[in-house]
Amino acid sequence: MTLPKSSLSQAEHTAADYYFDSYAHFGIHEEMLKDTVRTRSYQAAIMQNEFLFKDKIVLDVGCGTGILSLFAAKAGAKHVYGIERSAIAEQARQIVEDNRYQDRITIIQGKVEEVDLPVPQVDIIISEWMGYFLMYESMLDTVLYARDKWMAPGGIMMPDRCTMSLVAIEDADYRHEKIDFWDNVYGFDFSAIKRLAMQEPLVDVVDQEQVVTEACKLSTFNISDMTKSDAAFTVPFRLVASRNDYIHALVAYFDVYFTACHKLVWFSTSPKSRSTHWKQTVVYLEDTITICQGEVITGQLTCSPNKSNPRDLDISIEYSFKGKNSSAQGRQEYRMR
Amino acid sequence: MTLPKSSLSQAEHTAADYYFDSYAHFGIHEEMLKDTVRTRSYQAAIMQNEFLFKDKIVLDVGCGTGILSLFAAKAGAKHVYGIERSAIAEQARQIVEDNRYQDRITIIQGKVEEVDLPVPQVDIIISEWMGYFLMYESMLDTVLYARDKWMAPGGIMMPDRCTMSLVAIEDADYRHEKIDFWDNVYGFDFSAIKRLAMQEPLVDVVDQEQVVTEACKLSTFNISDMTKSDAAFTVPFRLVASRNDYIHALVAYFDVYFTACHKLVWFSTSPKSRSTHWKQTVVYLEDTITICQGEVITGQLTCSPNKSNPRDLDISIEYSFKGKNSSAQGRQEYRMR
Numbered sequence: 001m002t003l004p005k006s007s008l009s010q011a012e013h014t015a016a017d018y019y020f021d022s023y024a025h026f027g028i029h030e031e032m033l034k035d036t037v038r039t040r041s042y043q044a045a046i047m048q049n050e051f052l053f054k055d056k057i058v059l060d061v062g063c064g065t066g067i068l069s070l071f072a073a074k075a076g077a078k079h080v081y082g083i084e085r086s087a088i089a090e091q092a093r094q095i096v097e098d099n100r101y102q103d104r105i106t107i108i109q110g111k112v113e114e115v116d117l118p119v120p121q122v123d124i125i126i127s128e129w130m131g132y133f134l135m136y137e138s139m140l141d142t143v144l145y146a147r148d149k150w151m152a153p154g155g156i157m158m159p160d161r162c163t164m165s166l167v168a169i170e171d172a173d174y175r176h177e178k179i180d181f182w183d184n185v186y187g188f189d190f191s192a193i194k195r196l197a198m199q200e201p202l203v204d205v206v207d208q209e210q211v212v213t214e215a216c217k218l219s220t221f222n223i224s225d226m227t228k229s230d231a232a233f234t235v236p237f238r239l240v241a242s243r244n245d246y247i248h249a250l251v252a253y254f255d256v257y258f259t260a261c262h263k264l265v266w267f268s269t270s271p272k273s274r275s276t277h278w279k280q281t282v283v284y285l286e287d288t289i290t291i292c293q294g295e296v297i298t299g300q301l302t303c304s305p306n307k308s309n310p311r312d313l314d315i316s317i318e319y320s321f322k323g324k325n326s327s328a329q330g331r332q333e334y335r336m337r
Numbered sequence: 338m339t340l341p342k343s344s345l346s347q348a349e350h351t352a353a354d355y356y357f358d359s360y361a362h363f364g365i366h367e368e369m370l371k372d373t374v375r376t377r378s379y380q381a382a383i384m385q386n387e388f389l390f391k392d393k394i395v396l397d398v399g400c401g402t403g404i405l406s407l408f409a410a411k412a413g414a415k416h417v418y419g420i421e422r423s424a425i426a427e428q429a430r431q432i433v434e435d436n437r438y439q440d441r442i443t444i445i446q447g448k449v450e451e452v453d454l455p456v457p458q459v460d461i462i463i464s465e466w467m468g469y470f471l472m473y474e475s476m477l478d479t480v481l482y483a484r485d486k487w488m489a490p491g492g493i494m495m496p497d498r499c500t501m502s503l504v505a506i507e508d509a510d511y512r513h514e515k516i517d518f519w520d521n522v523y524g525f526d527f528s529a530i531k532r533l534a535m536q537e538p539l540v541d542v543v544d545q546e547q548v549v550t551e552a553c554k555l556s557t558f559n560i561s562d563m564t565k566s567d568a569a570f571t572v573p574f575r576l577v578a579s580r581n582d583y584i585h586a587l588v589a590y591f592d593v594y595f596t597a598c599h600k601l602v603w604f605s606t607s608p609k610s611r612s613t614h615w616k617q618t619v620v621y622l623e624d625t626i627t628i629c630q631g632e633v634i635t636g637q638l639t640c641s642p643n644k645s646n647p648r649d650l651d652i653s654i655e656y657s658f659k660g661k662n663s664s665a666q667g668r669q670e671y672r673m674r
Contacts, residue, residue: 025674026530026537030515033522043523070525094529178367185370186380188407192431193363337362 023086029065032128035277037267039067042128045158045258045265046071052156052260053077057119061112061127061146062139066092066105068126073104080105081122083112083146112142121152132203133281134164134221134254136313136336138305141228161257162221165270168239168289168297169210171248175284178202201315201334202282206251206271212291213239215270218252218301232304239297247289247297250317252281283317283334290326297321312337360423366402369465372614374604376404379465382495382595382602383408389493389597390414394456398449398464398483399476403429403442405463410441417442418459420449420483449479458489469540470618471501471558471591473650473673475642478565498594499558502607505576505626505634506547508585512621515539538652538671539619543588543608549628550576552607555589555638569641576634584626584634587654589618620654620671627663634658649674 023029033039046053046068053075060069063082069092072080082105084092089109096105108115125147131137147157182194218235239250251271258265269278289297299319306312313336320329360366370376383390383405390412397406400419406429409417419442421429426446433442445452462484468474484494519531555572576587588608595602606615626634636656643649650673657666 026533029530030518030534034518039523065522065527065530067523067525071523074524091529091533095525095527098526098529181367181371185402186376186404186408187411188404188432189435190402190432192428192435193366193402196363196428197367 023064023084024088026065026088026091029088031277032064033067037274037276038128038278041256041258041265041267042068042126042158043071045261046126047075048263048265049261050075051262053124056123057081057121057152058124058126059083059117059122059146059150061125061143062129063092063107064088064128066095066107068128069096069105069107070099070101072124072126073101077104077124079119081117081119082107083115084109085111112146117150120150122150122155123152124156124158125151126158130162130254130256130278132278133201133252133303133313133315133336134162135231135303135305136311138231138311140223140231143223144226144228147224156260157223158260159256159258160223161259162223162254163257164218164221164252164254165215166218166237166239166301167211167215167251167253167271168213168241168247168291169206169249169251169271169282170212170245171206171210171282171284172246172288174204175248179284198284198286198332199334201252201336202284203279204282205275206280206282208272211251211271212243212245212247213241213297234300234302236300237298241291241293241295241297244292247285247291249282249284250319252283252301254278281336283315283332285317285319285328286330286332287328288326289321289328290323291321292324295321295323306335306337309337360401360421361425363402363425363428366425368614369401370404374611374613375465375615378593378595378602378604379405379463379495380408382598383463384412385600385602386598387412388599390461393460394418394458394489395461395463396420396454396459396483396487398462398480399466400429400444401425401465403432403444405465406433406442406444407436407438409461409463410438414441414461416456418454418456419444420452421446422448449483454487457487459487459492460489461493461495462488463495467499467591467593467615469615470538470589470640470650470652470673471499472568472640472642473648475568475648477560477568480560481563481565484561493597494560495597496593496595497560498596499560499591500594501555501558501589501591502552503555503574503576503638504548504552504588504590504608505550505578505584505628506543506586506588506608506619507549507582508543508547508619508621509583509625511541512585516621535621535623535669536671538673539621540616541619542612543617543619545609548588548608549580549582549584550578550634571637571639573637574635578628578630578632578634581629584622584628586619586621587656589620589638591615618673620652620669622656622665623667623669624665625663626658626665627660628658629661632658632660643672643674646674 058072058080060082069080069082093107129139182190253269255268315334395417397419406417406419430444466476519527590606592605652671
């Protein structure tokens with residue numbers, strides 16, 4: 001018996017506290033900091049755009065160890081407020097002092113929805129809020145709350161645009177290892193768990209060689225003016241095969257843009273880009289689709305927070321395919337938890 | 338921002354519930370089942386020893402998906418009771434039915450300390466309770482509780498013996514990546530976190546080529562007659578270098594024995610054995626020790642549950658070295674959380 005180490009704690013907290021306690025462990029921040037695609041993009045967006053930051057008031061929502069706040073202060077911000085609910089805020093405060101920014105960075109430990117800022121407005125909000133499948137963890141709600149409460153007219157969100165995209169992949173080997181494994185576990189029928197495994201999106205790195213279709217953009221989120229309800233959506237998709245192959249799964253990923261920069265800064269979590277700690281999100285189909293180059297899978301994808309556990313995401317996919325060598329249609333439900 | 342997926346939940350539970358909720362997710366059981374060193378050892382200990390199991394009453398403490406209960410039933414047990422607190426018990430019950438063992442396996446969802454068994458005594462207790470560093474998670478307490486409450490005179494514990502051992506390793510590269518990383522994070526001083534990183538044992542796979550000393554056995558635990566208090570211990574160690582090298586860290590691992598078997602069944606989590614999901618536990622030393630073949634590091638290791646969070650482990654190490662090319666002594670405190 002062994003849980004992943006970071007998911008253990010014995011103190012009598014609620015699970016909501018527990019969620020933030022998990023961010024108190026430095027290991028999670030280590031993984032995020034070592035994701036150089038992520039961190040160097042923020043670094044470029046902030047530090048190569050001093051003209052945006054000079055003498056500005058900046059808010060860093062969910063500042064963690066304070067790295068984005070430090071970037072903003074170094075870029076010339078007049079003052080940076082970093083809000084962080086988890087206990088890593090203590091280290092963030094120490095790091096700010098150790099780097100002699102205590103006069104220009106203030107770390108506030110608390111919930112964004114509950115803390116007071118010593119200023120009525122901020123000019124720029126920076127935040128790294130993106131979860132798996134973009135929306136998992138629903139921290140975007142908190143960023144939008146901060147925007148609506150404190151953002152000055154004409155202020156800048158960083159990032160200010162995200163897109164979500166879909167591709168289909170060949171994945172026979174991994175499907176066998178992750179799903180069909182349960183058919184025979186040391187000689188026993190564990191198919192009771194196979195049903196659970198099928199319903200769960202898998203977060204893993206997809207090899208770009210497995211991608212069988214062109215990418216289909218599902219949705220664009222304009223962080224500067226979207227509302228919380230926009231984070232739940234139903235969108236159509238159309239996936240065109242770029243070669244003859246078999247399709248076992250659909251793969252979602254997102255791209256992140258900082259459009260206010262002098263030169264556009266952006267990064268992608270596509271299987272065709274350098275991998276990030278977000279990896280990609282894979283959902284398996286019951287059917288294996290035998291597809292020919294140019295043939296098309298159509299369908300729609302729905303994503304919404306689970307009603308009983310809003311940090312969980314419900315995802316449903318309807319798809320339809322009629323090809324030369326196979327046809328299929330179905331509707332599948334998934335839950336990210 | 339992205340937590341490891343399995344550590345998230347929104348329901349208002351206590352963290353103790355949360356601990357068990359984590360075991361409700363099938364992914365943890367998948368990892369344990371796919372650890373073939375672990376699972377095949379239990380399979381051999383049980384299914385190659387039908388003479389032990391025939392017509393016996395068996396208790397499986399923390400049965401998870403029920404795999405050990407199934408092994409025991411297949412080996413001829415009269416009845417197997419599997420106790421599991423987490424919600425995976427529902428799947429275990431379904432799996433038992435799907436494999437037509439519902440007449441001989443009963444899955445009981447609840448805490449070992451609170452449930453009633455329909456029998457006064459059991460003949461064999463099987464359990465896979467071992468955590469990182471053997472004692473992390475302190476599930477052993479629960480196994481000893483079950484033994485004292487239900488075990489028939491002359492009954493068998495499986496496993497019935499564990500040993501813990503220590504080696505020293507060369508680990509300059511990984512130390513640099515995990516510890517010295519914090520000295521300069523994108524140009525900033527994050528040494529506030531370096532202090533935390535030094536205090537935390539690291540669970541990872543150690544390459545056997547890094548092992549610089551002979552193994553030193555720290556302690557033997559006889560599960561059949563030990564008490565809960567034996568799980569906290571202070572033991573001396575003596576590490577003899579098998580080559581000239583540098584030493585950056587000490588590595589603890591454990592071996593597990595089923596001595597009641599016709600032919601001894603055992604497995605090791607040593608860096609020199611095939612790796613398991615327990616990997617090894619690495620603690621870094623402040624000093625780098627320059628050691629010559631035949632030179633000796635002496636010291637003592639103390640391990641005990643943390644007083645405020647008993648699922649956390651406090652580990653302290655005192656060491657002393659006087660060699661031709663360097664000498665060092667120190668005391669370091671670690672906490673597994």
